[in-house]
Amino acid sequence: xSDLKISHLYKNFSGMDRPVVxxxxxxxxxxxxxALLGPSGCGxxxxxxxxxxxxxxxxGDIILDNTSLLPIVTEKRDVVMVFQxxxxxxxxxxxxxxxxxxxxxxxxxxxxxxxxxxxxxxxKLPDIGGRKPKQLSGGxxxxxxxxxxxxxxxxxxxxxxxxxxxxxxxxxxxxxxxITIQQKLKVTTIFVTHDxxxxxxxxxxxxxxxxxxxxxxxPPKEYYECPINERAARFFGGVNxxxxxxxxxxxxTEIGLIIYNQKNKxxxxxxxxxxxxxxxxxxxxxxxxxxxxxxxxxxxIIFSGTNTxxxxxxxxxxxxxxxxxxxxxxxxxxxxxxxxxxxDKLWGMNE
Amino acid sequence: xxxxxxxxxxxxxxPLLIIITxxxxxxxxxxxQSLGYQPAIQKYDINFDAYYNVMFSERYAKLFxxxxxxxxxxxxxxxxxxxxxxxxxxxxxxxxxxxxxxxxFIYSLNLPMPHLVVAIGMIFVFSQxxxxxxxxxxxxxxxxxxxxxxxxxxxxxLGIILTYVxxxxxxxxxxLMSVLQSLGENFEELAQSLGANKxxxxxxxxxxxxxxxxxxxxxxxxxxxxxxxxVPALLGISYPQMLPVxxxxxxxxxxxxxxxxxxxxSIIIAMIVMILVIIYFWLIQSKIxxx
Ligand SMILES: Nc1ncnc2c1ncn2[C@@H]1O[C@H](COP(=O)(O)OP(=O)(O)O)[C@@H](O)[C@H]1O
Ligand SMILES: [Mg+2]
Numbered sequence: 146x147s148d149l150k151i152s153h154l155y156k157n158f159s160g161m162d163r164p165v166v167x168x169x170x171x172x173x174x175x176x177x178x179x180a181l182l183g184p185s186g187c188g189x190x191x192x193x194x195x196x197x198x199x200x201x202x203x204x205g206d207i208i209l210d211n212t213s214l215l216p217i218v219t220e221k222r223d224v225v226m227v228f229q230x231x232x233x234x235x236x237x238x239x240x241x242x243x244x245x246x247x248x249x250x251x252x253x254x255x256x257x258x259x260x261x262x263x264x265x266x267x268x269k270l271p272d273i274g275g276r277k278p279k280q281l282s283g284g285x286x287x288x289x290x291x292x293x294x295x296x297x298x299x300x301x302x303x304x305x306x307x308x309x310x311x312x313x314x315x316x317x318x319x320x321x322x323x324i325t326i327q328q329k330l331k332v333t334t335i336f337v338t339h340d341x342x343x344x345x346x347x348x349x350x351x352x353x354x355x356x357x358x359x360x361x362x363x364p365p366k367e368y369y370e371c372p373i374n375e376r377a378a379r380f381f382g383g384v385n386x387x388x389x390x391x392x393x394x395x396x397x398t399e400i401g402l403i404i405y406n407q408k409n410k411x412x413x414x415x416x417x418x419x420x421x422x423x424x425x426x427x428x429x430x431x432x433x434x435x436x437x438x439x440x441x442x443x444x445x446i447i448f449s450g451t452n453t454x455x456x457x458x459x460x461x462x463x464x465x466x467x468x469x470x471x472x473x474x475x476x477x478x479x480x481x482x483x484x485x486x487x488x489d490k491l492w493g494m495n496e
Numbered sequence: 497x498x499x500x501x502x503x504x505x506x507x508x509x510x511p512l513l514i515i516i517t518x519x520x521x522x523x524x525x526x527x528x529q530s531l532g533y534q535p536a537i538q539k540y541d542i543n544f545d546a547y548y549n550v551m552f553s554e555r556y557a558k559l560f561x562x563x564x565x566x567x568x569x570x571x572x573x574x575x576x577x578x579x580x581x582x583x584x585x586x587x588x589x590x591x592x593x594x595x596x597x598x599x600x601f602i603y604s605l606n607l608p609m610p611h612l613v614v615a616i617g618m619i620f621v622f623s624q625x626x627x628x629x630x631x632x633x634x635x636x637x638x639x640x641x642x643x644x645x646x647x648x649x650x651x652x653x654l655g656i657i658l659t660y661v662x663x664x665x666x667x668x669x670x671x672l673m674s675v676l677q678s679l680g681e682n683f684e685e686l687a688q689s690l691g692a693n694k695x696x697x698x699x700x701x702x703x704x705x706x707x708x709x710x711x712x713x714x715x716x717x718x719x720x721x722x723x724x725x726x727v728p729a730l731l732g733i734s735y736p737q738m739l740p741v742x743x744x745x746x747x748x749x750x751x752x753x754x755x756x757x758x759x760x761x762s763i764i765i766a767m768i769v770m771i772l773v774i775i776y777f778w779l780i781q782s783k784i785x786x787x
Contacts (some may be wrong), residue, residue, distance in 0.1 A: 197689045219688045226689045232682055236704045245700075246690040297691060 147210045147300040147333050149173040149196075154205035156191055156357075165191050166202070167357040173350075176331040178324070180348035182338055184380075188357040189337040190229075193303045196335070197226045209300060220249075225299040229306045231290040233278035239265070239289050240274040246297040264292040267326060284315040288322070295330065302327075304336035308343055320347055341368075341381050353377055369422065371407070374496040378420050385426070385464045387419040389493070396493070400439050400459045406488050413493045425490035426466040428455065428473060434485035443480050446472070457484060530759035537752050546756035550764070556757070562736035564768075570653040570738065571722045574660035575714050581661060582668030583710070587702070590676050600673065606666040615659050615730045622655060623648040648731055653738070655731035664717045668710075675709045676702075715776055719769045739765050 156166040166188045173179050181189045194200040196207055198219035207214045214222055233242050243264050244257040265271050268288035278286060294302060308316045327334050338344050344351045345365040353360040361373040372378035387398040396403045398419060441459035453472030457464050531542045550556050589595035621627045629644035638644055648655035687701045728738035739761060746758030
């Protein structure tokens with residue numbers, strides 16, 4: 146179990162107009178499973194490669210258990226990276242692939258065979274040791290790659306887009322497996338993804354990165370409840386935004402005055418945005434709400450299986466609102482409804 | 497659909513006929529001559545005398561077997577050295593843009609250069625009356641040019657090997673560069689992160705990945721150098737003499753009876769190359785079957 150501390154990390158490739166990794170700071174506690182989340186090209190793989198030592202950072206430091214990794218060559222770092230496309234050695238069978246790291250350490254063959262067997266059991270592929278990589282399915286290759294990475298008990302496991310090459314049904318299975326193994330071996334793990342759902346489902350904490358800059362580093366829940374800025378909120382999807390200004394103690398929005406009591410109330414600038422998730426808006430045919438209540442017209446109703454989504458027009462603004470299962474009885478298009486925006490579910494952002 | 501196929505077959509027929517006539521016709525005619533069938537000098541009976549003569553007669557046996565030894569030595573050593581030279585060159589410079597461009601340029605120039613020209617260059621540079629010998633005696637490294645080691649027209653075929661290494665390494669280099677390029681660095685980076693040091697990455701990752709291409713290229717180079725005539729003719733000596741030179745001298749002999757020996761020797765050369773190639777493919781196949 147190892148702590149990782151990344152501080153003020155910069156990386157610039159020649160010919161690029163801005164740093165690919167721009168002042169990234171992260172503290173990862175021993176045994177944590179952390180997601181690096183961001184759109185394609187934002188520098189995620191570059192960060193992993195700096196942690197492994199395949200790239201040297203321009204400045205900053207990477208500290209594992211109070212020792213800087215920078216002076217240590219890749220092969221001595223005890224940091225193992227699993228690449229996006231698995232990269233099983235095509236000329237070796239599964240046993241040889243899994244045992245590779247131990248062979249490089251010069252460990253004797255019997256001992257390697259024994260460990261390979263354990264690892265293949267851990268990834269639930271006990272009987273395929275003699276096969277060649279091309280005889281395996283994508284999911285099996287991924288498991289073998291994982292077994293190969295973990296056999297030498299690395300201090301740090303880095304997974305580059307571990308699920309993105311898999312079919313949807315394999316993805317769930319693989320995700321479970323990663324969580325199970327990670328909890329069993331308690332290896333500090335960083336995985337990269339561009340899929341926010343994957344990050345939320347897997348990670349203890351998510352580091353959100355845009356254009357090489359760390360936007361925020363927090364548990365998944367916070368990205369839904371109090372996103373750092375509009376872009377972050379949009380990245381997680383399905384949010385209503387209201388342009389707002391400060392009006393004495395209250396907040397004036399496009400749809401009217403709103404009472405706002407969140408912890409960042411005093412930090413909001415004059416022009417800001419209020420966000421609220423569709424599932425947090427309450428709807429009723431009757432005027433039953435006390436405050437933060439507005440009336441509007443239903444413009445569309447969509448049933449999606451697990452919930453029903455309403456679009457409600459209030460003045461010139463359309464808010465989306467979702468209700469579990471079949472929705473509310475007796476509401477149809479063009480009806481007038483009342484909605485309530487709960488104070489504790491609104492979130493204000495300056496950018 | 498079937499009309500298209502017919503068209504393709506028809507359009508392929510004439511070039512195919514030419515190839516078959518030239519190739520099999522040549523082999524067949526050569527085989528006949530080697531078996532003693534020479535209507536031009538009224539010899540119509542078929543026998544293996546020429547083969548026996550070349551390999552076992554008192555007159556030629558020694559020349560043949562030493563020649564075969566020299567042939568195997570020159571081909572194996574030059575193929576191996578050219579491959580090794582090109583491999584280390586390619587590995588050393590593949591990541592530096594400038595050196596890569598430069599070497600690609602030099603080797604691209606080298607590739608179309610006739611073997612004969614390179615052989616003459618060897619004489620010019622490496623012989624005892626050549627540039628290197630004169631220069632080293634000028635600066636006092638050696639007493640006189642004749643103290644320079646015999647590298648050209650020597651009994652170990654060093655000049656021939658040197659020519660082949662230089663020429664054929666260009667071929668290997670260009671193939672290896674494109675193979676390395678298409679492999680990328682991912683496998684090496686992965687191995688490095690799994691704890692493989694520089695030597696281990698070469699031994700357990702790069703070498704097995706490029707081996708199939710390296711081996712196929714080696715077969716081509718080996719077969720070529722085993723059967724080629726002009727370089728050993730120019731840079732070799734009369735004893736030991738490489739087999740293609742020996743074959744050609746039989747052929748030039750005014751005595752038309754010697755033609756059969758020349759053809760027999762040519763067929764022997766072709767057979768040896770063919771057997772080596774078959775052994776190679778057999779090895780590959782059995783390896784595939786094992787996996
Ligand atoms: N070796 C390299 N040389 C030059 N530019 C690179 C190199 N590796 C990555 N980049 C650039 O850095 C940026 C970030 O790449 P990467 O870290 O792979 O993004 P991500 O993994 O988040 O998709 C991209 O614009 C990419 O083109
Ligand atoms: Mg990437």
